[in-house]
Amino acid sequence: MKKDLVKIIEDALKTLGIEKPTHIEIEIPQNESFGDMATPVAMILAATLKKPPKKIAEELVNAIKDKSVFEKIDIAGPGFINFTFSKKYIYSEIKKLMKDKSKFLREDIGKGKRVQIEFISANPTGPLHLGHGRGAATGAALSNLLEAAGYKVDREYYINDAGKQVRILGLSVFARYQQLLGRDYPFPEEGYRGGYIEEIARVLIKEEGEKYLKRAFDEVSDFFTDYSYKRMLSSIDSDLKDFGIAFDTWQSEKELYKKGDVEKALDDLKNRGLIYEKDGAAWFKSTAFGDDKDRVIIKQDGEYTYFTSDIAYHRQKVEKKYDEIIDIWGADHHGYITRVKAVIEAIGYPKEKLKILLVQMVTLLRGRKPVQMSKRAGKFITLREVIDEVGTDTTKFIFLTRRPDSHLEFDLEAAKAQSSENPVFYVQYANARINSIFAHAREKGIDTDMLYNADLKLLSVHEELRIIRKLLTYPMIFEGAVNAHEPHRITFYLQELSGMFHPYYNKYRVITEKSEQSRARLALCEAIRIVLQDGLEILGISIPEKM
RNA sequence: GCGCCUGUAGCUCAGUAGGACAGAGCAACUGCCUUCUAAGCAGUGGGUCAGGGGUUCGAAUCCCUUCAGGCGCGCCA
Structure with missing residues (x-):
């Protein structure tokens, strides 16, 4: 319907010898009495043609040769042209809709363009919470939408399975394991305190018995870390499955190290002269690309930072030659944007190559009262609990009736109370x-x-x-x-x-x-x-x- | 202090690339089930679009500023 109308307007402009604007705006009037569609082109052209918009609109309407698809064409307000399609036309269109369905x-x-959409990517150190759910619903819907529009979409989850956080997870499970078997073992200060930690430890005891009792963590840390995050990952996966979300690829951070991608990325930056040493650490010169400070990539203790593998990760994304790369992040990570875009530019691509879509925070309420959450103390409501309580469709719908960048209040009572309506x-x-x-x-x-x-x-x-x-x-x-x-x-x-x-x-x-x-x-x-x-x-x- | 996001009806939110008298759902009140599902329908009330300047033929939408809320500003992830 729109395509036909745009064509008609373009033809009319051509007849009048008017150069067509880059974009012919067509809108659906909010007031139905104004017709099916309207265009403000006459008003937009008024400035360059130095003629009153109504005059332009009149000429334009007169220049339309075949008016049979319209029931009427009006010029209204400050210079809108309002079109009402003829019944004959809309009957034939609706017939096409029924025959061609999604094609219509x-x-x-997208025309076959390749897009990668990375979303959720929650650390495998705990269950998904509601914020992840919002990212999940948004990411999945956007993926489906672009796919429906002819893009070839890859949905990706990035797993932070290397580094400190998963180690702490491993240590937390280790501590609970020792405690459950009766050993007096201190729980780490920065450990994860959620009940799921104990649960993993229990399963471990069932599967492996007491063979890790009285061992030092350092001797068995790899095993505990691997075991624990894999367990978490499979629980995340099953939550997502129940939430109706599926990924095409799960990219492991550890894998990037193993394959040498991190080394390669650092060499690349070194060759470009963007790495320097200071205070016993290695820094990436991100200020050259608009960042407000340079970023450490190798710490004094020789370890990499979280950002280091992100450099490798985003370099890898770019090298996979996607036409478009979209990252969906929680808004609390927005401070990261310039830094990551700096990476893209540093390795020779325009920063527009990467689109970062921020999904704003979710405030969880129960009957207008905020639900206190503390990840430290392991007190938080999980996505699983929410979908069990209010249902997946309702939960998704609530997320998908909001703009991603608006803060969201999710009231469990309201969501449930509304449930029937x-x-x-x-x-x-x-x-x-x-x-x-x-x-x-x-x-x-x-x-x-x-x-x-x-x-x-x-x-x-x-x-x-x-x-x-x-x-x-x-x-x-x-x-x-x-x-x-x-x-x-x-x-x-x-x-x-x-x-x-x-x-x-x-x-x-x-x-x-x-x-x-x-x-x-x-x-x-x-x-x-x-x-x-x-x-x-x-x-x-x-x-x-x-x- | 600096940066990002937000501020629209009592509540939760839309408002389509600045456009024509500002919308929906919920809540409130009044009605409608011998006929294709009442998780529905019909009707009523409700707003200085946070405040103030500016740009424009035209601003909820763009710019500046004030106020309010959220989130970031680590050799944490």
């Missing part, structure tokens, strides 16, 4: 209702095949035309969501569409005595169902047949 709905924007059910219910209409139709012996051949002209009441027009805007919403990397636009659209279907359902009967009309209305329902399912699939939300 989804614009091929939650917006997610509103959307799913529309689909389930349609299924039930189809079941009814089949009982009545109405042919539900090839509905696009139904006599769509019979869809003539105001509500029906409104729904058809809404359905036809889906590709525009989709395109906007893809370009802005904002899956939540799909969420809102689905709510609006459902908000048109339910009243329609309530006011009119789909299955009537008139079989041709019934088929036409079934066709409308089918079209709605196609769009609802397309949207829900992108969001990663389930599509129950019955409710």
